[in-house]
Amino acid sequence: MISSWIFLYAIFIYSFSMKKIVNTMRNHKKTFMFGILFLAGSGVWMGKIIQSNTIETRYIVEAVEKGTLVTSVTGTGQIQGESEISVVPETSGKVIQVAVQNGQYVQEGEVLAVLDSTDATKSVRDARLSLASAKLSLQKLFASTDTLSLLQAENALAQAKRTLTDLQNGSDTQDIENAKDAVARAEHDLDQAKRNLDEVQTTSAQELISASEEGYNTVAESFTALSDVMNDLADVMGTTTDEYEYIGYYNLLAGSSYTEKMVTDYKIAQNTYNTAWNAYRISDQNSDTETKEYLIDATLTACKNISNTLNDIQTLLNTIQEQGYETSAIAGHIDDVIAVIPGDIVTVNGHISSLQSASDTIERTNLNAPYNIADAEDVVTEAEATLISAQSTLADLEDGADPDEVIAAQEDVTEKEQQLIDIQAGTSVLDVQSQQLIVQERQNTLNDALEAYEKNTVRAPISGTIANWTIYQGQIASSGTSFATIVADNFMASISLNEVDIARVQKENRVNLTFDAIDDLVVTGRIKEIDAIGIVSSNVVSYGVLIGLDTQDERVRSGMTVSTTITTNVKQDVLVVPSTAIKTQGSVLFVEVLDGASEIRSSQGIVSQTSPREVVVEVGLSNDTNSEIVSGLKEGDLIVTRTITQTNASESTTSSSSSLFGGTRTGGGFPGDIPR
Numbered sequence: 001m002i003s004s005w006i007f008l009y010a011i012f013i014y015s016f017s018m019k020k021i022v023n024t025m026r027n028h029k030k031t032f033m034f035g036i037l038f039l040a041g042s043g044v045w046m047g048k049i050i051q052s053n054t055i056e057t058r059y060i061v062e063a064v065e066k067g068t069l070v071t072s073v074t075g076t077g078q079i080q081g082e083s084e085i086s087v088v089p090e091t092s093g094k095v096i097q098v099a100v101q102n103g104q105y106v107q108e109g110e111v112l113a114v115l116d117s118t119d120a121t122k123s124v125r126d127a128r129l130s131l132a133s134a135k136l137s138l139q140k141l142f143a144s145t146d147t148l149s150l151l152q153a154e155n156a157l158a159q160a161k162r163t164l165t166d167l168q169n170g171s172d173t174q175d176i177e178n179a180k181d182a183v184a185r186a187e188h189d190l191d192q193a194k195r196n197l198d199e200v201q202t203t204s205a206q207e208l209i210s211a212s213e214e215g216y217n218t219v220a221e222s223f224t225a226l227s228d229v230m231n232d233l234a235d236v237m238g239t240t241t242d243e244y245e246y247i248g249y250y251n252l253l254a255g256s257s258y259t260e261k262m263v264t265d266y267k268i269a270q271n272t273y274n275t276a277w278n279a280y281r282i283s284d285q286n287s288d289t290e291t292k293e294y295l296i297d298a299t300l301t302a303c304k305n306i307s308n309t310l311n312d313i314q315t316l317l318n319t320i321q322e323q324g325y326e327t328s329a330i331a332g333h334i335d336d337v338i339a340v341i342p343g344d345i346v347t348v349n350g351h352i353s354s355l356q357s358a359s360d361t362i363e364r365t366n367l368n369a370p371y372n373i374a375d376a377e378d379v380v381t382e383a384e385a386t387l388i389s390a391q392s393t394l395a396d397l398e399d400g401a402d403p404d405e406v407i408a409a410q411e412d413v414t415e416k417e418q419q420l421i422d423i424q425a426g427t428s429v430l431d432v433q434s435q436q437l438i439v440q441e442r443q444n445t446l447n448d449a450l451e452a453y454e455k456n457t458v459r460a461p462i463s464g465t466i467a468n469w470t471i472y473q474g475q476i477a478s479s480g481t482s483f484a485t486i487v488a489d490n491f492m493a494s495i496s497l498n499e500v501d502i503a504r505v506q507k508e509n510r511v512n513l514t515f516d517a518i519d520d521l522v523v524t525g526r527i528k529e530i531d532a533i534g535i536v537s538s539n540v541v542s543y544g545v546l547i548g549l550d551t552q553d554e555r556v557r558s559g560m561t562v563s564t565t566i567t568t569n570v571k572q573d574v575l576v577v578p579s580t581a582i583k584t585q586g587s588v589l590f591v592e593v594l595d596g597a598s599e600i601r602s603s604q605g606i607v608s609q610t611s612p613r614e615v616v617v618e619v620g621l622s623n624d625t626n627s628e629i630v631s632g633l634k635e636g637d638l639i640v641t642r643t644i645t646q647t648n649a650s651e652s653t654t655s656s657s658s659s660l661f662g663g664t665r666t667g668g669g670f671p672g673d674i675p676r
Contacts, residue, residue, distance in 0.1 A: 058605030059612065060642035061594050064633050067576040071569045071623045073504055075545070077495030081558040083546055085462050085529050086482035087112060090455040095475050096366075097297065102469045103268065106460040106486065108548075115477055117456035118370050124453050125371070127446035134442045138435045153423045157416040164409040179394040186387035193383040197376040204369035211365050212292035215358030216285060219299045222351040223280055229306060229344045230273060233266060236313055236337050249330045254319040262312035269305040276302040293362055294473050300355040303348055310345045317341065461507075461528050462548050464488040493525065493547040493562050499534060502543040506530070510567045511547050518555050525549045527566065571621050575629040581641045582619060582627055590614045591633065592640040605644050612640050 093115035100112050166175070238245035250259045276298040283291055317338055325334050396405065458477075464486040471483040493513055497505065511525045528548040534541040547564065549556075581591050592612035617632030633639070 056607065056645075058607055058644040059594055059640045060605045060644065061638045062578065062581070062641050064575055064577055064629065064635055064637045064639060066573050066635055067626075068570065068572045069574055069576055069621050069623065069626055069628050070567060071504075071621060073497065073501045073566045073568055075495040075497050075501070075564050075566070077493055077545075077562055077564070079491050079556055079558055079560045079562055080494050081491060083488045083492040083494070084467070084485045085464070085488060085546065087458065087461070087484040087486060088482045089113075089115065089458050089477045089479055091115065091452065092479045093117070093456060093477060095471055095473050095477055098469075098471070098473050100466050100469070101272070101301075102466055104466045105489075106463065106466060108460055108463045110460045111457055112460055112466075112484070113458045113471070113477070115456040115458070117453055120449070120453040120456055121370060122374060123449040124446070125374075127442070127449040131439070131442040131446050134435070134439045138432070138439055141432050141435055149423055150420075153416070153420040157413070157420050160409070160413045160416040164406070164413055167406050167409050176394070176397050179390065179397050182390040183387070183394050186383065186390040190380070190383040190387050193376070193380040197373070197380050200372050200376040204365070204372060208289055208362065208365045208369065211358065211361045212289040212296070213285065215296040215355070215362060216283075216287075216292045218351075218354045218358050219276075219280060219295055222299055222303065222355060223277065225347050225351060226273065226303070226306065229310075229348060230270075232340050232344050233269070233306070233309060233313075236341070237263070237266060246330055246333065249328060250316060250320070253323055253325055253328060254316055258312070258316045258319060262309065262316060265305065265309040265312050269302065269309045272298070272302040272305045290474060296355060296359050296362065297473075300352065300359055303352045303355060307345070307348045307352060310341060310348060313337070313341050314345065460486060462486055462488050462492075463490065488548070490552050491549055491556055491558065492528070493549065493564060495545050495547065495562070495564055496535075496542040497545055499541045499543070502530070502534075502545075504568045505545070505566050512565045512567075513547070513549070514563045515556065516561045516563070518553075518560075521553060521555065523549050523551060523553065523556075569621055571628060574620070575633060575635060576626045577629055577633070577639060578641055579622060579625060579627045581639050582617065588616060589619055590616045593633070594638045594640055605642070 095113055096116050097114040098112075099110075099114070100106055106112065234243070237243060237247065244263065247259050247263065276295070279291075279295045279298050283295055287295075317334070320334060321338070325331050328334065467485045467487055469484040471477055477483060493511075505527060507527050507530060509527045511527060513523045513525055515521050515523075525547045527545060529546040531544040534543045577591065582589055583591065591614075593615050594608055594610075594612045596608070596610065615632050618630040620628035620630045622628065
């Protein structure tokens with residue numbers, strides 16, 4: 001075919017004039033006709049080829065929707081039995097209360113110790129006042145301009161003008177006399193405020209002393225009775241020859257379940273009683289208030305533990321009476337115990353009530369005193385500021401106006417004039433938005449202050465038994481330093497995470513746990529402890545994580561393999577798109593939006609007369625499948641998730657650029673700037 005084209009081309013070159021063309025056609029009629037027929041056939045053949053290879057592009061589209069996006073970290077490990085969790089305060093401070101002791105069982109969230117929260121309390125108070133002030137300012141902006149606001153602005157402007165006139169004309173004798181009177185009043189108010197502060201401080205200290213003295217007297221009265229009660233408890237348990245001689249008889253009459261708890265509570269009662277007694281023995285009425293406060297709390301704790309033991313004994317006696325004991329070898333002993341224990345219960349409960357009242361009074365005094373003193377100090381500060389202002393005013397009047405004061409007064413007039421204009425015009429949108437931001441900032445400050453205040457209360461991270469308690473009232477607890485451990489009574493999961501994943505998790509993150517050995521069992525839990533120091537193995541750093549289980553299943557055994565999914569972040573009601581729909585061009589992220597189409601959930605896609613447009617987006621949270629769109633798209637936009645290029649002979653799927661998670665850009669390039 002190529003040789004025929006060359007031949008025809010040669011003929012036309014040769015026949016460069018009409019005459020030669022005609023002569024050529026006459027002389028080569030057959031050849032020329034063959035060429036024409038050949039050109040026509042070739043055109044038809046090429047048209048069929050072009051028609052047979054028509055390219056059709058289809059787009060798989062998906063609507064942008066709002067949804068919930070969850071990110072997580074996975075890990076594997078084993079179930080373990082008794083786990084020890086360190087008790088670590090999140091802040092530093094002086095210990096003002098210890099609520100537990102070694103060997104005591106505690107529930108998750110129970111208060112273990114309380115640190116001094118004076119500074120944190122003041123921060124919360126200041127943050128609340130600051131937030132209230134910001135909200136009030138916002139309400140004023142929202143309030144429509146009324147006659148009173150307009151009148152106040154006009155009066156302020158008139159006063160500023162009068163002040164300017166007075167400065168320009170100079171001060172008269174009456175103004176100076178009025179300023180002296182103001183100084184005298186301010187001095188009197190300051191003296192009164194200082195006397196009030198002294199009185200508040202003295203009263204607060206005296207109230208605390210009185211409360212601690214009354215509490216000490218209550219302690220003394222309690223020990224007078226508690227000595228007899230402890231003797232009664234010892235008589236219930238056994239004799240001087242054998243401390244627990246009667247326990248075996250009780251087991252025969254009622255069962256060991258009653259005696260085991262009774263003996264355990266009795267030992268705790270003994271320990272706390274001895275602790276309180278030793279503290280009482282080395283104290284007296286002249287001891288300081290902190291010593292008396294500790295003594296009151298220690299005696300109250302002892303009384304409560306003694307009460308628990310008495311209640312255990314009463315339960316045991318009730319059971320023995322129901323079962324019958326008349327033939328028992330210790331029937332006479334049991335009769336004696338039955339006669340004594342009810343009276344001991346009444347006596348101890350009465351002392352608990354008195355000691356609790358004394359403890360509450362001291363706690364209330366300690367809590368209120370800082371507020372009362374701070375309020376009195378604020379009054380003194382305000383009075384001092386008033387006196388300084390009055391003295392400054394008097395000095396200015398006596399010295400006469402200087403050029404700077406006149407300039408300042410002129411500026412004040414200008415400011416008041418503008419304020420009047422603003423009030424007449426109404427509140428601007430920018431002023432409202434600015435004040436709303438201030439309110440939000442003050443709210444965040446309050447939230448932070450409340451969180452810091454809560455950290456002064458140390459709570460049990462899990463349920464279990466206290467061990468290795470090393471800090472006591474009056475000592476300083478350091479942030480991040482353990483002062484006790486809790487031995488967990490439930491199963492926990494121990495897993496390890498690499499240095500990348502450990503940075504994404506934190507205590508109290510929710511966890512879902514599954515078990516290789518138990519089908520269809522899913523248990524929820526929370527992270528309770530994270531190792532601060534990693535372990536290096538084969539150049540890989542891993543960190544241990546302990547997870548507390550919310551529920552205990554009897555099928556779970558120590559040593560079982562467990563798989564965990566830790567939820568690290570959850571965002572609700574956000575715009576979500578498939579991560580594969582997000583493409584990159586350098587550092588720019590964009591998606592393809594198909595305008596004028598409707599969503600068709602089909603693997604075949606749709607044909608569009610217009611090409612998709614590229615829209616730059618800002619991406620927020622992402623997981624393996626979906627991504628959050630912060631800006632660039634709106635709900636309902638149709639985005640291209642896949643492009644299908646199809647011909648009669650073949651079909652291929654292409655992507656218009658590299659995706660967010662890899663891939664190569666193909667197609668017609670990146671034309672010009674991306675639409676923003």
